Amino acid sequence: MKKADVVDFYARLAEADPHPETELEFVNPFTLVVAVALSAQATDAGVNKATRALFAEVATPAKMVALGLDGLKAHIRTIGLFNTKAKNVIALSQMLIDEFGGEVPPDRESLERLPGVGRKTANVVMNVAFGAETFAVDTHIFRVGNRTGLARGKTPLAVELKLDKATPQPFRLHAHHWLILHGRYVCKARTPECWRCIVADLCAYKPKTPAPKAMKTAGAPAPALLRDPQRTRSSAG
Known part of the structure; x- marks a missing residue:
């Protein structure tokens, strides 16, 4: 992914979810x-x-x-x-x-x-x-990094190091949360929901997954980043 596209990629995710947090609940x-x-x-x-x-x-x-x-x-x-x-x-x-x-x-x-x-x-x-600028590569980030072309690697460590090198300010602090959420709710393992992805045009994945017929009939797509409305937000993140 080109440097300009990387900035655009993160900027769109940041606009959709300015203050991402871990979905794990904790108190300290x-x-x-x-x-x-x-x-x-x-x-x-x-x-x-x-x-x-x-x-x-x-x-x-x-x-x-x-x-x-x-x-x-x-x-x-x-x-x-x-x-x-x-x-x-x-x-x-x-x-x-x-x-x-x-x-x-x-x-x-x-x-x-x-x-x-x-x-x-x-x-x-x-x-x-x-508040360290680290990149915790789980299965979601590993998949998103490789699928999109943002950070390709054969191991989680390889993807982590490439993300560290490729991710610019001011996106470094929240980058891994945006990528986890994107992988969890949009860029899913079996069937990525490209039809409602806000970074689909920047992504190297082909072919793009089309919208389900029912969604085409219903109208507008759902938001790009989803949240569980029932979860309690953590005290920090």
Whole structure:
């Protein structure tokens, strides 16, 4: 994608959604780490449903350790791989207490030392909690980067590095949220909804998906970025 088109690409997404946020619910950096760690191979909606009651009671590493493994499992058993994830959350909580004074560190190296926290999770926490210009490449961003031509790569790290190089100011802080939302609600995996995409003319994907017959008959397309009206917005993002 040409530099001028990259600017136009982000500008359109920014106009449609000026203040994008993570769809994971959290109350502070610690609960954000927990939520992102729990979201691996799970939906944000599913994680939110499981953590609302949990975070109302437990919002610090000390309280999480006090809750214990069985207590945590009781809260998150609806989330996939909950046994392994529960062990990681208890372990990372203990490490935060032992090595970081109970506070979430703001740097990638320290974050990636926490059990169950990889590069993607670290990038999300750095961006959402600490305002770092990072690019957390999940399946949605990997797909959008490759499909559109914005940042092509064979691995998430390759796409991340290309996004970092290609994304200009003032779009860097919110770029990964725009791309995630676009991939989640418009540039979908099986059938991208090109017929209502606001950046379709800048995208390298061919052939473009036509509008369903029912939509053609009904009239105007839906907005390019969708939101779940039932979700509670996070306290930061």
